[in-house]
Amino acid sequence: MHRMTLLLHLFIALVIAGLVHLGGLFALPRTTTDDVFSTLSREVTGSGIALVPEERVRTLRFVDPNVAIGVCRFDLAMGPFRVRTGLSETFLAVVFAREQSGIITSVSDRAATSGALDVVFATPEQLRRISELDESGEAIEEIRVPSPNRTGIAIIKVLVDRPSGRANAETVLRAVQCGSEALPG
Amino acid sequence: MRFLSLIAALLAGLVAGLGLTALVARDGIVFDRRQLGAWSFAPRIGSELIDPYARARMLVSGELPLANGEGFSLVASVDENGETLSARCTYRVSGPLPAARFWTLTITTPNGQLLDTPLRRSSFTSAEVLRFAGEPFAIEIGARPLPGNWLPTPASGAFLLTLRLYETPLSATATVLDPAMLPRVERVGCTA
Secondary structure, eight states, X not given: OOHHHHHHHHHHHHHHHHHHHHHHHHHHHHHOOOSHHHHHHTTOOSSSOEEEOHHHHXXXXXXXXXXXXXXXXXXXGGSOEEEXXXXXXXXXXXXXXXXXXXXXXXXXXXXXXXXXXXEEEEOHHHHHHHHHHSOTTOOOOSEXXXXXXXXXXXXXXXXXXXXXXXXXXXXXXXXXXXXXXXXOO | OHHHHHHHHHHHHHHHHHHHHHHHHHHOOOTTXXXXXXXXXXXXXXXXXXXXXXXXXXXXXXXOOOOXXXXXXXXXXXXXXXXBOBTTEEEXXXXXXXXXXXXXXXXXXXXXXXXXXXXXXXXXXXXXXXXXXXXXXXXXXXXXOOSSEEEEOOSSSBOEXXXXXXXXXXXXXXXXXXXXXXXXXXXXXXXX
């Protein structure tokens, strides 16, 4: 075969390999269902928080066994999503994530006021509407976080600094309130 | 002939592209992974700024990373001399720790699974670890019981250590992290 033809076909093979590789890389998140965020999302069977049992947490890969985990699912089409939790004696964080994608953002208990962490996760349009409804001069104690995604999960983690602390951590998680809130007209 | 050669080139490109994707998703190419002594870390894995290669690897591996707002994690698969951590050897993790509200040190298999040891001891937290007056903390790692803070290894094979720092200024200043600020992973001895 002519050398130029061979080089041309080699070039075509390289271009196809590059395109397929990049296409596969960006399509991969849409095809996986074993990622930890999809696994945690499946733990939620109803509304409100689902406590992930300790034995289940221990089966997750690259997870800290010293955390108690609760999960809520959100759909911002139903309105802004609120997570309200009391505090733990150790460390508590709310992590917003999306199945087949990854972490969106997180809020730790450092942002808590008056002994509670109150986070509102909403689309930028919903946040604008909430701001319009604010009473002027009134202090806002909730943390408002804009969401780039309509659906996803909130992972609430409480650090268990010693084995005897797990019951307390799970009590904090069971009391977490999470759900959608309709915005008034 | 020319047509067949073109088809072969297209097929070769397809197979190479898919193979490369499968390879990087399994073994990972993390562009912003940094090595500090025995420890390595990927500063953006816990944020929206994660690169597509690190995202593919995270999703395929099933990893639950620490979000940037929670803290930071460092992983050691090798000791201070760059030798792979092996269950045939004993190690000591000791030295300074960056400022953090809590820390945990966990031992896992290379694919991130917790070890199923009889004591269910697969980690230490900053609240649990025994400290001796005037000395930095030390965790002894090996297959047989060791005095002090003993973390059992698997019966055989390689393993990973993950140091998680909760609520630390480290994530914001990760790029200037100095290995001298981190605990050392030193090999104490090995069996034949």
